[in-house]
Amino acid sequence: MAEVRHxxxxxxxxxxxxxxxxxxxxxxxxxxxxxxxxxxSQGCTAFGLVLFVRHFRETIPLQTTAMNEVTTxxxxxxxxxxxxxxxxxxxxxxxxxLCSTGLTETKGDDVAGFLKLIRARHPxxxxxxxVLVSTPDYRGxxxxxxxxxxxxxxxxxxxxxxxxxxxxVNILPGCHLTPGDIEEIREIVESFxxxxxxxxxxxxxxxxxxxxxxxxxxxxxTPLEDIRNLGEARLTIAxxxxxxxxxxxxxxxxxxxxxxxxxxTGLKASDDFIQLLAELSENEVPAKYRRQRSxxxxxxxxxxxxxxxxxxxxxxxxxxxxxxGTWFAEMGAEIQCAVxxxxxxxxxxxxxxxxxxxxxxxxxxxxxxxDLLVSHSHARQAAERLDIPLFRTGLPTFDxxxxxxxxxxxxxxxxxxxxxxxxxxxxxxxxxxxxxxxDPALLPTTPLSEAGRASATSxxxxx
Amino acid sequence: xxxxxxKVAELMIEPGCAVNQAKPESERKRGCGxxxxxxxxxxxxxxxxxxxxxxxxxxxxHLVHGPIACEGNSWDSxxxxxxxxxxxxxxxxxxxxELDIIYGGEKRLFRAIREIVEKYxxxxxxxxxxxxxAMIGDDIEAVCKAAREKFxxxxxxxxxxxxxxxxxxxxxxxxxxxxxxxxxxxxxxxTTPYDINLIGEYNVVGELWQVKPLFDELGIRILASxxxxxxxxxxxxAHRARAAMMLCSQALINVxxxxxxxxxxxxxxxxxxxxxxxxxxLRNIARLLVQRGADNELLGxxxxxxxxxxxxxxxxxxxxxxxxxxxxxxxxxxxxxxWSVVSALQEIxxxxxxTSMRKSTLQDREKVKQIMGTDAHIFDELPPREMYKMLKEAxxxxxxxxxxxxxxxxxxxxxxxxxxQERHYAFAGYAGIVNLVEEIDKALTNPIWAQVRxxxxxERTLREENHG
Numbered sequence: 001m002a003e004v005r006h007x008x009x010x011x012x013x014x015x016x017x018x019x020x021x022x023x024x025x026x027x028x029x030x031x032x033x034x035x036x037x038x039x040x041s042q043g044c045t046a047f048g049l050v051l052f053v054r055h056f057r058e059t060i061p062l063q064t065t066a067m068n069e070v071t072t073x074x075x076x077x078x079x080x081x082x083x084x085x086x087x088x089x090x091x092x093x094x095x096x097x098l099c100s101t102g103l104t105e106t107k108g109d110d111v112a113g114f115l116k117l118i119r120a121r122h123p124x125x126x127x128x129x130x131v132l133v134s135t136p137d138y139r140g141x142x143x144x145x146x147x148x149x150x151x152x153x154x155x156x157x158x159x160x161x162x163x164x165x166x167x168x169v170n171i172l173p174g175c176h177l178t179p180g181d182i183e184e185i186r187e188i189v190e191s192f193x194x195x196x197x198x199x200x201x202x203x204x205x206x207x208x209x210x211x212x213x214x215x216x217x218x219x220x221x222t223p224l225e226d227i228r229n230l231g232e233a234r235l236t237i238a239x240x241x242x243x244x245x246x247x248x249x250x251x252x253x254x255x256x257x258x259x260x261x262x263x264x265t266g267l268k269a270s271d272d273f274i275q276l277l278a279e280l281s282e283n284e285v286p287a288k289y290r291r292q293r294s295x296x297x298x299x300x301x302x303x304x305x306x307x308x309x310x311x312x313x314x315x316x317x318x319x320x321x322x323x324x325g326t327w328f329a330e331m332g333a334e335i336q337c338a339v340x341x342x343x344x345x346x347x348x349x350x351x352x353x354x355x356x357x358x359x360x361x362x363x364x365x366x367x368x369x370x371d372l373l374v375s376h377s378h379a380r381q382a383a384e385r386l387d388i389p390l391f392r393t394g395l396p397t398f399d400x401x402x403x404x405x406x407x408x409x410x411x412x413x414x415x416x417x418x419x420x421x422x423x424x425x426x427x428x429x430x431x432x433x434x435x436x437x438x439d440p441a442l443l444p445t446t447p448l449s450e451a452g453r454a455s456a457t458s459x460x461x462x463x
Numbered sequence: 464x465x466x467x468x469x470k471v472a473e474l475m476i477e478p479g480c481a482v483n484q485a486k487p488e489s490e491r492k493r494g495c496g497x498x499x500x501x502x503x504x505x506x507x508x509x510x511x512x513x514x515x516x517x518x519x520x521x522x523x524x525h526l527v528h529g530p531i532a533c534e535g536n537s538w539d540s541x542x543x544x545x546x547x548x549x550x551x552x553x554x555x556x557x558x559x560x561e562l563d564i565i566y567g568g569e570k571r572l573f574r575a576i577r578e579i580v581e582k583y584x585x586x587x588x589x590x591x592x593x594x595x596x597a598m599i600g601d602d603i604e605a606v607c608k609a610a611r612e613k614f615x616x617x618x619x620x621x622x623x624x625x626x627x628x629x630x631x632x633x634x635x636x637x638x639x640x641x642x643x644x645x646x647x648x649x650x651x652x653x654t655t656p657y658d659i660n661l662i663g664e665y666n667v668v669g670e671l672w673q674v675k676p677l678f679d680e681l682g683i684r685i686l687a688s689x690x691x692x693x694x695x696x697x698x699x700x701a702h703r704a705r706a707a708m709m710l711c712s713q714a715l716i717n718v719x720x721x722x723x724x725x726x727x728x729x730x731x732x733x734x735x736x737x738x739x740x741x742x743x744x745l746r747n748i749a750r751l752l753v754q755r756g757a758d759n760e761l762l763g764x765x766x767x768x769x770x771x772x773x774x775x776x777x778x779x780x781x782x783x784x785x786x787x788x789x790x791x792x793x794x795x796x797x798x799x800x801x802w803s804v805v806s807a808l809q810e811i812x813x814x815x816x817x818t819s820m821r822k823s824t825l826q827d828r829e830k831v832k833q834i835m836g837t838d839a840h841i842f843d844e845l846p847p848r849e850m851y852k853m854l855k856e857a858x859x860x861x862x863x864x865x866x867x868x869x870x871x872x873x874x875x876x877x878x879x880x881x882x883x884q885e886r887h888y889a890f891a892g893y894a895g896i897v898n899l900v901e902e903i904d905k906a907l908t909n910p911i912w913a914q915v916r917x918x919x920x921x922e923r924t925l926r927e928e929n930h931g
Contacts, residue, residue: 010574011526012534012558013582019532041594041625042499043508047536050866054540059847059870066499069468069626072598083502090503102530103594103626106564137530138559138595210874214851359558378539381552398540 002350004343006357013361014378016315017341018395020135021099022048023145023175025062026395028097028131030200031153032221035093037083039065039076039111040101044137054398056206061217063087065104072107077114084118088128091216094224095129095157097149102137129224131156141342142395143317146175147242150199153227154250161231161254168233169280170256171198172247174240176320176394179207180405181413185239185264188274188410191288192281197226197233208404231256234280237273239264240319241346262346263323264409265417266330267296273410292411299415300331306422307331313367313388315360315375318344320394323408324374325350331418337366372424389424466604467597467622474635479720499629505867508625510593511537512633516714517589517621517640519665519690520698521545524585526555528572528603529593533625534558542887544669546692550585559595568601576610576618586695587617589640597624617695619644631713638718641689641698646722649699651686656757658686659748660704662719662730663711666691670891674735677745677772677892681764683752689718702726706751708733708744729755735891737807738776742769776893780811783900788812790907793853795819795845795864796882804863804882805835807896813903816859817842847871861907876915878906 021038025048028036038045045064052060065079080098087096100111111132119125133152135145150172169189173182182203189196204220211219230236231254238247238260247258259276263269270293278285310333314325321340326349329335335352339362347355356362360375364382367373373383376394383390397403407413507515510533518525518541527534538554545551557575559568576588588610592603607618623636651658659678664671671691678685687693687701702722707730709719719730731751733744749757749765791814796804805815817840832841845853850868853859854875862872865883872879880902881887890899 009578010557010571011576011578012531012554012556014554015531015535015538015556015558017531017558018535019530021532022536037502041508042504042506042629043511043625044532046505046507046511046630047532050540051536053866053870057870059874063502064504066501066504067626068499068628069597069624072594072626079501082500086500086502102532102559102564103598106595106598136561137532138564139561141531210876214848214871214874216848378554381539381549 002338002348002352002355004347004355004357007359007362009358012359014359014364014381016339016358016360016363016375016378018051018142019102019137020140020142020145020148021101021137022051023142023147024099024133024135024149025097025145026052026142026175026202027146027149027153027200028095028099029060029062029205029218030202030221031095031097031227032204032218032223033092033094033215034097034218034221035061035063035087035091035095035216036097036099037063037065037087038099038101039080039109040067040103041072042066044101044103051396051398055396056208056404057401058206058208061091061215067103072103075107075114076104076109076111077117080111080114081118081121084125084128084130085122088125093128093217095131097131097133097153099133099135099145099149101135105134105136105138129157141317143175143240143242143319143344144342147245150243150246151249153199154230154246154253157224157227158230158250158253159228161229163232164234165195165232166234167193167195167281168229169194169196169277170230170233170236170250171196172236172238172243172250173198173200174238174242174319176240176317176323177202177409178404178406179203180407181264181409183207184407184410184413188289189277191286192277192283194277194281197230198222199227199230202404206404230254235259237261237276241322241344242319262319262349263326265323265414266327267293267300267411267414268330270296270409270411270414289411292415296411296415296418299418303418303422304332306425307333307418309334310371310425311336311369313337313363313370313373315339315363315373315379316394317341318346321355322346322350324393325352327414327417328374328421333372336370337363339363339366371428372421389428391421391424467624467627470622470636470639471627471632474632474639474717477635477717477720479716507630507633509623509627509629509633509636510591510625512630512635513621513623513637513640514591514633515541515630515665516634516637517690518551519543520589520693520695521551522548522585522694523587523589524550524553524555524579524583525589525591526557526572526575526579527591527593528557528559528568528575528596528601529591530559530595531556533591533593542668543665544672544692545666546672548694550583553583555579564595564599567599568596569603569606572596572601572603572606573610576606577614580614580616585616587619587645589619589621591621592624594624594626597626617644617648617699634714635717638689638715642718642721642725645695645698647699647702647726649696651700651703654686654703655684656705656755657681657683657752657761658704659683659752660701660707660722660728661685661688661691662707662709662722663715664688664691664735668886668889670735670889670895673889673892673894674741677768680768681745681749681761683748683761689715702728704728705755705757706730706748708748710734736804736895738773738810738893738896739806741892741896742773745769772893776897779897780900783904784811786904786908787900789814790860790903791816791858792903793817793850793859793862793864795850795862795868804899807899808903809835811900816840817845817853819843819845851875861903863903876912878909878912880906 025036042064049062065083133149179202199222201222205218236258312328329351338355339358374391377398408417534556604620607620610618621640623633686704687697722728731747734740854877861878863880863882
């Protein structure tokens with residue numbers, strides 16, 4: 001059980017946190033034929049856009065109401081109106097995701113009121129859904145923005161219904177899951193004969209494929225029709241605490257019960273998920289997953305040598321922090337420090353003494369002497385200075401490619417995660433691979449001279 | 464705020480601005496306050512622009528006063544290099560929360576400056592204003608003044624909140640902060656008749672270091688580079704230079720012009736991109752220094768160096784000529800002057816099928832027209848959809864552009880070379896043009912293109928059946 005502590009510095013140094021509006025925007029990028037629109041100055045959008053382009057290496061549809069000083073003071077009605085009309089004319093999206101920012105929240109724009117007026121004035125916008133989300137930059141963090149956006153989608157788009165489709169299961173993935181994770185989850189659910197509706201579905205839009213044409217909106221993702229029909233499901237499965245509010249909202253509107261998985265990484269979490277699907281579908285667990293489970297067990301046996309007592313320094317958003325922190329602990333590693341961005345019920349359940357809501361400066365100080373750093377690419381400077389390997393995870397990952405396709409859920413994802421982390425541990429002791437594998441305690445604590453190093457290595461090779 | 468409004472109005476009618484000069488009198492007075500189109504806008508805000516212009520000062524702490532978005536979403540994203548201090552790569556922000564919005568953020572800002580001074584002890588702290596604290600009336604100038612008195616070191620307010628305007632305006636507002644608070648505040652240890660300032664050079668991927676050895680060889684000292692690989696002290700002493708060279712003309716024209724006005728430092732405009740431009744730049748700055756009292760023999764030495772470097776560059780480009788001859792390039796450069804790249808590529812036998820003139824002046828446009836013989840292939844705007852169509856129809860063999868349109872090219876399975884401020888390869892000077900051509904050659908000749916353009920076997924069969 002961990003105690004959650006807030007840092008008390010006036011100056012955040014090397015931010016770990018990113019802001020709510022772009023978290024919300026990313027959620028909208030998981031809808032089909034959607035265009036997220038940030039109500040703020042054009043920089044609010046430009047920064048988010050560049051961040052996503054660097055991470056996903058894809059064209060990112062994202063627009064702005066382009067507020068300036070005068071329009072901010074007068075209120076954003078006209079800018080929102082013009083933006084909606086321009087977007088409607090140029091891109092014809094099915095959904096526009098309108099997210100507020102710190103600027104327009106400080107002013108106190110009544111965006112819902114504006115929208116009513118605009119709808120009355122412009123019947124031509126009737127075929128475009130506009131989902132409003134309140135996401136001030138000065139509150140919460142990226143994952144809160146994502147969670148709030150999905151809650152708003154459900155509240156504003158899903159139809160109340162009593163119809164039930166026995167095979168339909170709703171999946172609400174948190175923003176810590178990659179397009180690759182979502183693809184894996186879909187495949188698992190479908191293999192039980194169930195029909196998943198995934199909201200949002202980045203695996204359709206940001207999985208790095210070559211579209212047949214070029215559109216100024218998202219191309220792929222959850223179709224609007226599916227969001228309307230979420231109420232027909234047997235069950236909603238939310239992945240990550242950040243998705244609980246959306247699952248609750250959906251239950252309130254449609255009476256579809258929900259279950260929150262705080263993670264899908266690790267043996268136990270994967271077992272629980274597979275067992276639930278087996279029960280729901282009343283089907284046997286497919287041979288493929290029995291085999292994969294067996295592979296995971298083998299990977300745990302092969303890999304645990306490298307994890308035992310390793311000191312892990314973690315800095316990530318709460319749900320990612322929880323998924324990876326608990327998983328490292330399950331493999332025998334110890335959490336040396338855990339830094340995060342925002343409050344979450346999952347933090348207290350981490351197997352360490354303290355979780356700090358702080359920045360990468362706090363992280364760098366607490367990580368001295370750790371065996372592995374786990375964070376996004378912004379921790380690269382800390383890793384360089386500390387000379388400790390960095391396991392890159394989460395968004396943004398801008399100095400490695402393939403971030404969208406990394407899988408860390410289910411048996412197969414967990415298996416590969418073991419290999420990836422273990423290989424980093426082994427590379428850090430590359431001079432003594434045999435020793436590192438069998439007994440890390442035998443590693444010399446003081447550096448050998450170049451000659452000593454060479455002879456030690458060659459001895460090992462001869463063995 | 465009124466001070467900012469006044470400053471913005473003044474920058475809008477900047478007399479040194481070539482765009483503005485080219486306009487008729489009546490239009491000129493209206494300035495360049497082009498309204499952004501909501502729902503159809505692209506590009507950064509004024510804060511972004513100020514940060515781009517000033518962040519290359521490597522030894523100062525750049526503190527962003529605002530909610531997490533402004534720094535948290537954007538830090539550590541620019542490839543400007545330092546030959547020493549790395550303080551500029553550290554992200555500092557007041558990360559304003561809800562209570563700060565209610566009670567005001569000035570106290571937090573002051574404490575933040577104190578923490579930076581105590582922990583990092585930089586020669587100066589640059590404080591960037593952003594929209595939210597500007598809205599709630601945080602007076603960063605007053606806080607900076609108080610902090611400067613308290614901590615005995617320069618604390619520079621950079622008043623360029625995002626909603627003041629575009630990125631380009633922000634560049635200039637960043638320049639204004641230097642003019643008002645930094646330049647002229649310290650004295651250099653020594654001066655020489657060969658001291659120059661470079662204005663608007665940011666040392667992106669180390670490009671400054673591709674040209675600095677040339678200046679070194681000529682005995683020309685870069686007193687201050689504004690702001691590539693700059694130290695605070697250098698910029699504070701910039702008023703003692705004898706001449707200045709202004710690059711990337713749109714960005715910091717106000718700095719060049721006002722330094723001429725205040726300190727009598729004349730400037731020439733130029734570019735380090737392309738062989739002819741590089742030579743012209745060296746020639747012009749040498750001439751200007753001689754006019755200002757440097758020894759006449761500098762001109763001769765400059766010509767010698769130019770002759771040697773040009774010959775060397777052409778010799779290095781020779782092997783590429785046969786391979787690149789007749790290849791068609793689509794050029795979307797934005798910041799880097801289109802015509803300098805156009806002429807360079809034409810010189811090695813490539814054909815330019817289109818170029819953008821988005822951020823260029825009328826003179827630039829004329830120059831491109833002259834070089835290309837027509838303006839038929841000059842685009843003001845080319846929406847991604849049309850760009851995609853053009854590439855898809857194979858009307859170009861390679862595209863040179865910024866990161867934004869990268870994926871338009873790649874999705875159209877077209878070779879692409881990055882040429883804007885996020886680029887990973889340095890293209891300045893004589894060495895740089897060879898790099899650029901090498902990058903184009905690498906892109907064009909990669910064996911993946913033939914592979915990714917071949918349809919899958921089943922698609923081929925289907926097509927043949929359909930056609931059969």
